[in-house]
Amino acid sequence: MNTVYQEEYKGGHIEIYYDEYAESPREWDNMSHMLCISDKYRIGDKGLTYDKDCETWEKIEAWLRKEYDIAIIEDIYIYDHSCCVLQRGRTCPWDSSRVGFQYMTKDDVRNAYGIKYVTKAVLEQARKVFDAEFREYADYISGNVYGYKIVYRGEEDSCAGIIGDYDDEYGCLGEARIAIDALEREWGKHKGRVLTIRTAIDNTPVELKYHSRDFYYYELVSISGRTNKLEITNGIKTDKGVVAYKINKQEILNLSKEMEEVRCQDADGKKIELNDV
Secondary structure, rough: OOEEEEEOOOOOEEEEEEEOOOOHHHHHOOOOOEEEOOOOOOOOOOOOOOOOOOOOOOHHHHHHHHHHHEEEEEEEEEEOOOOOOEEEEOOOOOEEEEEEEEEEEEEHHHHHOOOOOOOOOHHHHHHHHHHHHHHHHHHOOOOOOEEEEEEEEEEEEEEEEEEEOOOOOOHHHHHHHHHHHHHHHHHHHHHHOEEEEEOOOOOOOOEEEOOOOOOOOEEEEEEEOOOOOOOOEEEEOOOOOOOOEEEOOOOOOOOOHHHOEEEEOOOOOOEEHHHHH
């Protein structure tokens, strides 16, 4: 994993890395089409056809306009010098070459917006999508794709395939911060809750404080004797130095049927039903 950035955020840790195995955005649902004709570069959409009797770019464009009732069409160039960059026009006489077209048909616009007539206003909206799809694919081709890993109070989360500059407002770093914000809110909502379990066989009291959402991370408050019915494993040190234990919620629900007492309360001592925790 090639890490490009790290930071501490609200008591959590964020790590941003290059995602070298991201799926191409051209595999997703797109309004536009990218016809790329090149023996050197394997880019663009799969399965698109054109009249191979057309020997020039101008003739190919004319054929596309006639065949598909084009709403928007633009040339695609690629600049290849130490890295590959998709462009709208030729920027260098030596390292830039034309590779195809991006186009959108009027039927694409009608189907996307559920309309019968393609008006100027609708076409302006479609143009924004058209340009956004080009920028997204250009970022992908350039390797401008990232993922993040976060750790907050012992809980880990990750996401990959986020295209675009990682430090943009809505980029990978922003997504990672939002994920920690969500964990912080979840922690605050349940902080102070206590689960008390007393086994039926040896009457062992166990009190555990809530530490997470999908699985229960609890801080061990008190335990005496042996626990024959409940296994507490996977100890994790929190930022306060205490040890938290990971327990599957469904396991607790199943075991509760065999226990003498299963009780959960909030920080004020109010009883909470286990199913609502």
